Each structure stands twice: as structure tokens, then as C-alpha cells.
Amino acid sequence: MDEKTLDIIISRYEAPAGRLLGIMGEIQNQEGYIPRETLEILSVKLEVPLSQLYGLATFYSFFSLKPVGDHVITVCMGTACHVKGAVKILKALEEMLGIKSEASEDGKFSITTEDKKFTLEIARCFGACSMAPVLRVDGNLYGYATPENLPGILAEYGWERHEN
Numbered sequence: 835m836d837e838k839t840l841d842i843i844i845s846r847y848e849a850p851a852g853r854l855l856g857i858m859g860e861i862q863n864q865e866g867y868i869p870r871e872t873l874e875i876l877s878v879k880l881e882v883p884l885s886q887l888y889g890l891a892t893f894y895s896f897f898s899l900k901p902v903g904d905h906v907i908t909v910c911m912g913t914a915c916h917v918k919g920a921v922k923i924l925k926a927l928e929e930m931l932g933i934k935s936e937a938s939e940d941g942k943f944s945i946t947t948e949d950k951k952f953t954l955e956i957a958r959c960f961g962a963c964s965m966a967p968v969l970r971v972d973g974n975l976y977g978y979a980t981p982e983n984l985p986g987i988l989a990e991y992g993w994e995r996h997e998n
């Protein structure tokens with residue numbers, strides 16, 4: 835994000851240093867993620883320690899420090915979903931997307947397919963435990979997930995099976 839755009843965002847806030855989440859939310863919405871350099875500039879402009887901004891960016895699952903794919907799939911790994919088979923869901927998604935789980939450098943689990951169509955992430959709880967296991971694709975929640983119904987769900991977002 836260029837500095838001018840960042841200045842415009844900051845100018846919308848009366849006491850910007852107390853509105854970090856709002857400012858970072860706008861950056862995330864515009865860029866799809868929060869670029870590292872933008873955080874550094876923000877830190878200088880608002881005189882807020884960079885470590886504090888990183889702390890916020892890594893604490894809230896809404897924020898991402900690296901670019902994500904066209905569609906973000908988030909698997910709930912909270913207790914209820916874990917008990918009901920979230921690990922199987924995650925493994926099935928890895929297989930379907932041809933990617934392998936790993937923690938990203940910001941400490942979050944987040945991995946994007948080579949064609950940049952999908953990003954796979956995990957989260958703690960969506961507050962929909964009665965429908966466990968649950969996943970979210972972009973803003974849409976899908977409950978009672980099974981490895982068998984995942985192809986149907988992802989097909990809504992342009993996923994196609996590739997036979998090896």
C-alpha cells in the first residue's frame with residue numbers, strides 16, 4: 835500500500851493511535867492482507883511500537899500478514915470440532931488442494947495453493963459448535979462437514995478434481 839493511501843485511511847480517524855484495529859481492518863480490506871512494509875510505516879506515523887502492531891495482526895485471525903488466495907477456507911479446530919473430526923476435514927482439504935499444513939512465519943497456519951485460488955487456514959471456534967465439524971469458505975459457514983461433502987462445497991468456489 836502506498837503512503838498516500840495509508841495517510842487517507844489514517845485521516846479518517848480522530849485519535850488514530852487508539853483506533854489501530856479499525857485502521858488495520860481497512861488496510862486488510864483494501865489489500866487482502868497487511869503488508870509488512872505498511873505496518874512499519876504505520877508504526878512510525880502513529881508512534882506505536884511495531885511489536886504492538888504485530889501482536890494485533892497475529893492475535894486476530896481476521897488479519898493476515900501475507901497475501902491470500904481468491905477464496906479462504908478456514909477449518910475450525912476448536913474443541914467441539916476437533917472431537918467431531920476436524921483433523922480428518924483438514925487432511926481431506928490438504929489432499930484436495932494439493933497442499934500441506936504448515937505454520938506460516940507469523941505463527942498462523944495459512945497456506946495458499948500455487949494457482950492462488952485457495953488459502954487454507956485454521957481457527958479456534960466460530961461459535962457454531964452444535965454443527966461441528968465446521969468450516970468457513972470466505973464468509974459462508976458449512977456445518978456437519980465430512981470428507982465426502984467437501985468436493986460439493988468447494989465446487990461452489992471453482993474447485994475441480996484433478997486426477998493424477
Ligand code: FES
Nearest residue numbers: 910912915960962
Ligand atoms: S469448536 Fe468449532 S465452531 Fe465451536
